[in-house]
Amino acid sequence: xxxxxxxxxxxxxxxxxxxxxxxxxxxxxxxxxxxxxxxxxxxxxxxxxxxxxxxxxxxxxxxxxxxxxxxxxxxxxxxxxxxxxxxxxxxxxxxxxxxxxxxxxxxxxxxxxxxxxxxxxxxxxxxxxxxxxxxxxxxxxxxxxxxxxxxxxxxxxxxxxxxxxxxxxxxxxxxxxxxxxxxxxxxxxxxxxxxxxxxxxxxxxxxxxxxx
Numbered sequence: 001x002x003x004x005x006x007x008x009x010x011x012x013x014x015x016x017x018x019x020x021x022x023x024x025x026x027x028x029x030x031x032x033x034x035x036x037x038x039x040x041x042x043x044x045x046x047x048x049x050x051x052x053x054x055x056x057x058x059x060x061x062x063x064x065x066x067x068x069x070x071x072x073x074x075x076x077x078x079x080x081x082x083x084x085x086x087x088x089x090x091x092x093x094x095x096x097x098x099x100x101x102x103x104x105x106x107x108x109x110x111x112x113x114x115x116x117x118x119x120x121x122x123x124x125x126x127x128x129x130x131x132x133x134x135x136x137x138x139x140x141x142x143x144x145x146x147x148x149x150x151x152x153x154x155x156x157x158x159x160x161x162x163x164x165x166x167x168x169x170x171x172x173x174x175x176x177x178x179x180x181x182x183x184x185x186x187x188x189x190x191x192x193x194x195x196x197x198x199x200x201x202x203x204x205x206x207x208x209x210x211x212x
Contacts, residue, residue, distance in 0.1 A: 002084075002087070002088050002091060004087070004091045005091070005095060006090075006091040006092065006093070006094030006095035006096075006097075006098060006142075007087070007090060007091050007094050007142075007143065007146045008143075009146070009150070010087065010150075011083070011086075011087045011090065011146045011147070011149040011150035011153060012080065012083035012084045012086065012087040012149060012150070012153045013153075014080045014083075014084070014153075014157075016077050016080050016081050016084070019073050019076055019077040019080060020073075020074075020077050022073055023070045023073035023074050023077065024070075026066045026067070026069050026070035026073065027066075027067065027070045069164055072160060072163045072164055073160075073164075075160075076156075076157070076160045079156055083149060083152075083153045086149055087146065087149060090142055090145055090146045090149065091146075093142050094139060094142045094143065094146070097135055097138050097139045097142060098139065100135050101132070101135040101136065101139060104128065104131050104132040104135050105132060107128045107131070107132075108125070108128045108129055108131075108132045110128075111124045111125035111127075111128040112125050112128075
């Protein structure tokens with residue numbers, strides 16, 4: 001795992017493995033109960049069939065919502081990996097500039113101590129100062145790119161959470177499906193920071209709790 005020593009912060013936090021695992025759980029098909037035995041007739045059988053039809057309808061809606069949520073998470077996993085590759089690239093650039101900046105600082109100090117001796121020494125100090133300033137600007141540019149990446153990353157994460165919330169079924173049956181409501185542990189690691197208690201159950205609540 002990258003420690004981002006060059007940037008000093010993680011612009012694209014998240015755990016792609018947790019997202020993939022959650023998506024896989026949501027992709028598992030639900031078993032829809034079948035009809036009662038044919039010989040069973042009468043009022044009890046009719047009542048059972050009526051209740052069964054309602055349950056089947058709800059389960060079908062839940063299954064559709066779970067599959068849609070899995071597709072959303074798959075898309076987020078792809079975005080997450082892309083953002084993390086970009087963050088690692090920026091961190092490598094920042095590390096390189098920081099090393100060069102440290103050397104430039106030493107050179108600036110060295111030439112500064114000699115700047116008053118001769119005109120050539122003064123010019124060397126001016127060049128060292130210009131080099132130092134240029135590297136400082138380069139580092140600022142890289143850090144700004146990383147901050148913009150972090151902003152876009154978190155904005156997209158919140159859009160994903162909104163899409164998950166839109167896909168959540170609101171039926172009583174859905175509330176009993178542990179495969180849909182037990183994603184908190186997986187999705188809490190999508191973004192850094194301790195998860196906040198979710199006010200509602202389901203994938204969207206779990207995802208939002210992971211936003212920190």
